[in-house]
Amino acid sequence: MKKKSPRIIFVKENKLYKFMSFFVGKSDNSFYFHLYEDAKGNLKTYEVTSLENGTTKIDLENLKEHDFRRNKISLHESGYIHSTNQNGNRLIDNVIGIPFSKIEISNLILLIVPKKIETLEEIHAVDESRDLRIQLPNPIEPFSINFEIFKKGCEDKLVINHERNILGGYIAVTFDNKDYGLRIYLQSIKGKSSWPSVSLSLTRIG
Numbered sequence: 001m002k003k004k005s006p007r008i009i010f011v012k013e014n015k016l017y018k019f020m021s022f023f024v025g026k027s028d029n030s031f032y033f034h035l036y037e038d039a040k041g042n043l044k045t046y047e048v049t050s051l052e053n054g055t056t057k058i059d060l061e062n063l064k065e066h067d068f069r070r071n072k073i074s075l076h077e078s079g080y081i082h083s084t085n086q087n088g089n090r091l092i093d094n095v096i097g098i099p100f101s102k103i104e105i106s107n108l109i110l111l112i113v114p115k116k117i118e119t120l121e122e123i124h125a126v127d128e129s130r131d132l133r134i135q136l137p138n139p140i141e142p143f144s145i146n147f148e149i150f151k152k153g154c155e156d157k158l159v160i161n162h163e164r165n166i167l168g169g170y171i172a173v174t175f176d177n178k179d180y181g182l183r184i185y186l187q188s189i190k191g192k193s194s195w196p197s198v199s200l201s202l203t204r205i206g
Contacts, residue, residue, distance in 0.1 A: 005021045020035045029077045030075060031075045033074075039071060043070045071084055075110060079096050103151055106158055108146055109148065113145075113196055115196050135167075
């Protein structure tokens with residue numbers, strides 16, 4: 001386990017781009033995710049529609065701005081999902097996802113589609129004590145970075161052949177005295193796609 005909150009850095013053509021950090025709760029196994037761009041201005045989200053066939057339609061042309069500056073996305077062990085600002089105020093109350101106790105092996109809980117990599121904040125040094133550097137292929141098309149909660153002790157049962165896995169592998173992060181860890185992988189977007197103007201975050205509800 002890293003002593004500092006792990007930080008995800010994208011590496012593209014030898015340049016470093018700061019994307020996000022995450023950490024686990026001290027008192028329980030809840031996970032918290034901080035996107036650096038969220039802290040720079042009011043939160044912007046896209047119109048998302050659930051279709052009858054079980055798929056989700058995302059309108060990248062319809063961007064809604066909220067009078068809210070998000071500090072972190074909280075995925076609680078109880079199943080509650082919150083977007084909160086630095087004062088602890090929530091964007092929406094009573095959003096309930098999947099309680100960790102119902103996860104038998106693993107569950108995808110958070111998917112983020114970054115905006116065009118070159119528009120993220122560039123940095124010029126890494127912190128070896130915390131940084132997870134992800135080397136991106138060149139050229140790179142729009143992709144999602146997926147966060148999957150897995151039950152420790154079930155690593156040998158995890159699926160390892162996700163379709164369109166960009167890197168062909170996975171990053172697993174476990175934490176001392178916690179029953180659940182995080183597995184991270186990248187997937188290309190199926191079909192014709194374009195980069196979102198702000199990074200898109202989707203949490204798993206059902």
